[in-house]
Every structure is written in C-alpha cells, then in structure tokens.
Amino acid sequence: MGSKTADKDVRRYIAESAESRLAPDGKAYLVVSLKTTSSISSSQGVPAKEVEVTALKQGIIPCRYLRNIGTIGLDGQIKLLQSTVAVVGVGGLGSNIIELLARQGMGHLIIIDDDRFTEQNLNRQVMSTEGNLGEYKVIAAAKRVKEINSATTVSTFLERLTKENTQSLLTGARVVIDGLDNLSSRLAVEQACRQLAIPYIYASIAGFNGQLMTIFPGDVGLSSLYGSFSDTAPEQGIETRIGNPPATAAMIAALQVQEVVKIITGVGTPIRNQILLVDARECAIDRIELGR
Amino acid sequence: MPGNVLLTELNWEGEEMALITVRFYSLWRAYLGTDSTTLQADDVQDALTQLETKFGSRLREKLETAGVHLNGKIQDYSLILLNGITLRNLKSTALKEEDVLHIFPPAIGG
Numbered sequence: 001m002g003s004k005t006a007d008k009d010v011r012r013y014i015a016e017s018a019e020s021r022l023a024p025d026g027k028a029y030l031v032v033s034l035k036t037t038s039s040i041s042s043s044q045g046v047p048a049k050e051v052e053v054t055a056l057k058q059g060i061i062p063c064r065y066l067r068n069i070g071t072i073g074l075d076g077q078i079k080l081l082q083s084t085v086a087v088v089g090v091g092g093l094g095s096n097i098i099e100l101l102a103r104q105g106m107g108h109l110i111i112i113d114d115d116r117f118t119e120q121n122l123n124r125q126v127m128s129t130e131g132n133l134g135e136y137k138v139i140a141a142a143k144r145v146k147e148i149n150s151a152t153t154v155s156t157f158l159e160r161l162t163k164e165n166t167q168s169l170l171t172g173a174r175v176v177i178d179g180l181d182n183l184s185s186r187l188a189v190e191q192a193c194r195q196l197a198i199p200y201i202y203a204s205i206a207g208f209n210g211q212l213m214t215i216f217p218g219d220v221g222l223s224s225l226y227g228s229f230s231d232t233a234p235e236q237g238i239e240t241r242i243g244n245p246p247a248t249a250a251m252i253a254a255l256q257v258q259e260v261v262k263i264i265t266g267v268g269t270p271i272r273n274q275i276l277l278v279d280a281r282e283c284a285i286d287r288i289e290l291g292r
Numbered sequence: 293m294p295g296n297v298l299l300t301e302l303n304w305e306g307e308e309m310a311l312i313t314v315r316f317y318s319l320w321r322a323y324l325g326t327d328s329t330t331l332q333a334d335d336v337q338d339a340l341t342q343l344e345t346k347f348g349s350r351l352r353e354k355l356e357t358a359g360v361h362l363n364g365k366i367q368d369y370s371l372i373l374l375n376g377i378t379l380r381n382l383k384s385t386a387l388k389e390e391d392v393l394h395i396f397p398p399a400i401g402g
Contacts, residue, residue, distance in 0.1 A: 093402040181402040206399035209318040225371055226398075227380025238319060238369065239401030241360040249402075274376075277317045277396065284327070286317055288394050291377040 006044055007054070013040045014055045023066065031063045038150065048151040049081050049107050056081075064149070065105050076265035077105060081151065083264050086110035086173035088161060088189055090137035092124035092249030093203060093256065094179020098141050099126055100257040101177075102148040109145060109152060112169055113137045113179075114160040124246040161185045166192040175260050177201045179253075183226065183235050190215060190222050199270070201259045203252050206239035208281035210252035213290075214259050214270040224290040225275065251280060309334050310387040314343060317396035320370070323354035336374060336385040339393060340367050370395050 017036040020028050032055050041048040052062045056078045061069055065077050072080070085106050087094050090113040101109060116136050117128040127140045138156035145154050157169055161180075166188045170176055176193050178201055180186050186202060193200035194217050202222065203212040215221040226233035255278070262268040277286045309332040321327050324347050331346075333339035344365050355362050362369055372379045373394040379385070 089402055091402045179402055181400070183400055203402070204399045205401050206397070207319060208322075209399055211318075211399055223378075223381065224376070225373075225378055227378050229380070232380065234398050234400065237398035237400035238360075239399060241362075242319065242358070244401045279318055279321065281319075281322050284321070286315075288373060289376045290373070291375065292381065 006046065010040055010044050010046055010051060010054050011058060013044075014051070014060055015058060018055075018060045021063070021066070023070075025070075029066065029069075030060045031066060032060050033063050037062055047153070049153070052105070052151050053078055053081050062105075062151075068105065072261065072265045072267055076261075076267060079264050079266075080105050080261070081107040083174045084108040084110060084172055085260055085264075086112065086170050086176045087141075087179055088112050088170075088176060088185070089179030089181060090115075090125070090127065090141050091121070091179055091181050092244050092246070093205065093253045095125045095127045095137070095141065096250050096253030097177055097179055097257055098145060099148070100254060101260065102145045102152050104257065104261060105149065106152055106260075109154045110157070110169070110173055111138050111141050111154060112157040112159060112161060113141075114158055124244055124249040126250075161188055163188050163191070167195055170196060170198070173198055175199050175201065175263050177256050177260055178203050180204075183222075183233055187222060187226075193217070194221075199263055201256045201263075203256050204237070204239075205244055205248045205252050206237050207242035207245070208248060208279060210248055210255075210278045210280075212252060212255050212259070212271060212276045212278070213274065214263070214272050216270075216272060220273050220290045220292055224292065248280060252278065310389045310391060312339060312387050312389075312391040312393060314339065314393045314395060317394065318399065319397050320351065320366070320395060323351050323358075325350075333387055335387055336372075336379060336382075336393070339387065340365075340372075343367075343395075366395070369397055371398050 014032055018030040018032050021031045037051045041051045056074050087097055117133050121128045127144050132140050138158055142154045142156050145152050170192050190200055197217045200215045259270050262270050274287045274289050311332050313330050315328045316324055331342050
C-alpha cells in the first residue's frame with residue numbers, strides 16, 4: 001500500500017460503504033460489495049486483494065466471500081488472499097483447480113503449462129471451449145481467473161516442467177498443486193517441493209477413479225507408490241485405456257483444493273502419509289497408510 | 293464370509309503359512325466383483341500366483357468386455373503394496389500372519 005494516509009483512506013472508505021446483511025443463520029454481518037472494493041481499488045491505486053484484506057481486518061466481509069467465512073473464518077480468508085499457490089499443469093485437474101481457487105479467493109496463482117487446447121480436451125478441461133481450441137492453456141486460464149476474481153493475480157509460465165527449471169518456477173509458492181498427466185513431471189515437482197520445503201498436493205485420475213496424497217517435506221511420497229527407482233515405474237497408467245471423464249477430474253480437483261484451503265488456513269487435517277483412493281463407480285473412498 | 297474361511301495350510305517344511313488379506317481398489321474392485329479376499333502364502337510371489345489363478349481370467353474377461361485388452365497377469369498392471377510399502381521398495385517378500393496386500397491399477401492421468 002502506498003502510504004499510511006492511503007491506507008487510512010481505504011479503511012475509511014470501506015467502513016463508510018459497509019452494509020449489514022443477514023447470513024443464512026440469521027446473523028447480521030457487515031459486508032462490502034464488489035462494486036465498492038473495485039472502485040476503492042481504482043480510485044486509491046491499491047490492488048483489489050489489498051482492499052479486500054483491509055476490509056476483512058476490520059471485520060467487514062467482501063460480499064463475494066460471505067459463503068466462505070463460515071468454514072475458514074475471517075483470518076482464513078485473509079491468509080488465502082495473502083498466499084501464492086502454484087498450479088502445475090492446466091488439464092482436467094488443473095483447469096478445475098484454477099476455477100475453484102479463484103472463487104475461493106486465493107491471492108496469487110502461478111500457472112505452468114506448455115500446451116494448447118485440442119478437441120479431446122473439451123470433455124473435462126473447463127477452460128476449453130469450441131471457440132478457443134488452439135489457444136495456449138495458460139492464456140485461457142489467466143483470462144478465466146480475471147473474469148472470476150479480479151483480486152486474484154496470476155503469473156503464467158508457458159513452459160514444460162523439467163528437473164532443471166521446476167525449482168525456480170515454483171519458488172515463492174506456499175503450496176504446489178498437481179494438475180499433471182505424467183509421472184516424470186510429478187517426480188520432478190515432488191523433488192523440487194522437498195528442496196523448497198513446501199507441501200505438494202499430488203493427485204491423478206483414470207476412469208471413475210482418482211487418488212490423492214498431500215506430501216509435506218519429510219513425508220512419504222510418490223516413491224511409496226512407484227518405488228525409489230523411478231526408471232522402473234510406468235510413465236502412463238490405466239487412463240490410457242479407460243480415459244479421463246469430466247466428473248472424475250472435477251471430483252479429484254475439488255478434493256485437492258480442499259487440501260490447499262486446509263493447509264493455508266490451518267482448518268482440518270490434510271491427507272498425509274497415506275493415499276486416498278476415490279472410486280466413484282462403487283461410491284467408495286479408502287485410505288491406505290503408507291510406509292517407506 | 294464362508295467362502296473366505298480357509299483351513300490352516302502347511303508349507304513343505306511343515307510350518308503354518310501366513311493367513312493374509314488382499315484388498316482390491318479402483319477398477320480391480322469393480323472387475324473382480326469383490327473388495328478383498330484372504331489366502332495363505334509363504335511369500336508375496338506365492339500370494340500373487342494364487343491371486344492370478346483365482347482372479348486372472350475373470351479380470352481379463354471383464355477388461356475385454358470393456359474394450360480394454362491387457363494380456364499379462366494382474367501384477368503386470370498393478371501397484372502392489374504390502375502393509376503400505378510398495379513391493380518395489382521391499383527388502384523381504386516373506387509374509388507373516390495378518391499381513392495386508394493392497395492392489396490397484398496405476399492411475400496417472402490428469
């Protein structure tokens with residue numbers, strides 16, 4: 001924020017524009033509208049997310065987050081707005097993840113992908129449309145985030161992750177979330193996250209099934225599934241035969257975003273040192289405790 | 293389940309073989325029509341051989357009906373964990389009483 005005076009002005013404008021609203025529980029809350037936060041942001045030259053954080057610190061809820069607060073509290077929403085999450089891969093998982101993180105009110109997203117939309121992406125990649133086939137996925141993702149939430153800022157990287165570039169691309173992220181489609185990139189991301197000492201939310205899908213594991217530095221990780229010598233591990237799985245339907249991608253992406261929210265806000269318990277196996281066909285969810 | 297009650301079996305040295313549980317997940321659960329089975333075996337390879345005999349043809353038949361053609365054994369297309377540790381990282385493949393094998397196909401898509 002520019003100066004103490006500007007900060008004071010922002011606080012005053014927010015307080016003056018706050019309105020009382022009733023939440024579904026009948027309790028009254030002070031809220032501030034999107035129109036007001038946008039107007040204060042442009043007139044004061046302050047980023048929208050800082051206006052929203054300033055409001056929340058005064059107990060005034062940006063109206064758009066009113067339905068978030070009951071689960072994570074004002075402090076939780078502030079933490080999310082002040083955090084950076086890296087989304088690696090903008091496929092079925094990644095595009096759903098980005099959509100949800102923008103709506104959740106994440107402060108900053110690092111989005112990494114080197115691919116363009118093709119027709120076979122239309123079934124599950126929520127940012128692909130008939131009109132944007134051929135467009136780079138990161139470009140479409142950045143546009144979509146801006147449409148959903150002008151407070152969420154985005155850095156895009158049109159790059160394929162390798163062992164060499166991964167660590168520098170992920171630097172600055174509080175959490176890294178997996179939207180990848182192959183094992184070697186996942187192993188590179190896991191290694192980089194361990195080196196950067198940040199959590200990595202691994203997930204993958206095939207058919208009606210998905211699996212998820214949050215890996216903190218020091219936790220067991222992908223080697224617990226694929227072995228310590230990744231050159232003997234499969235590069236692709238059964239998804240090459242049974243495909244990736246839309247609802248499976250959305251289902252697992254949603255669980256990944258819940259992990260991000262839990263890690264950053266401190267609410268709930270992340271799925272660590274175990275693999276969560278979700279089977280939509282049989283309506284079964286299992287956890288397996290993992291060892292080394 | 294009565295079908296899962298096994299009489300104690302002895303190995304060639306006259307020792308009791310370990311009674312273990314095998315849990316299936318994901319597509320294997322749907323195609324094998326069950327989420328678990330029990331068997332008695334000395335080591336992991338013995339257990340996998342028994343599983344192949346009991347379920348292998350059923351799995352391939354189901355997969356073929358679904359238009360998926362896999363010709364190998366169940367273990368060729370599975371991630372297999374013994375008590376939560378991948379077989380790839382195991383130092384010993386000997387089994388003991390109440391061990392659990394977890395078996396599911398790799399899902400790597402996104």
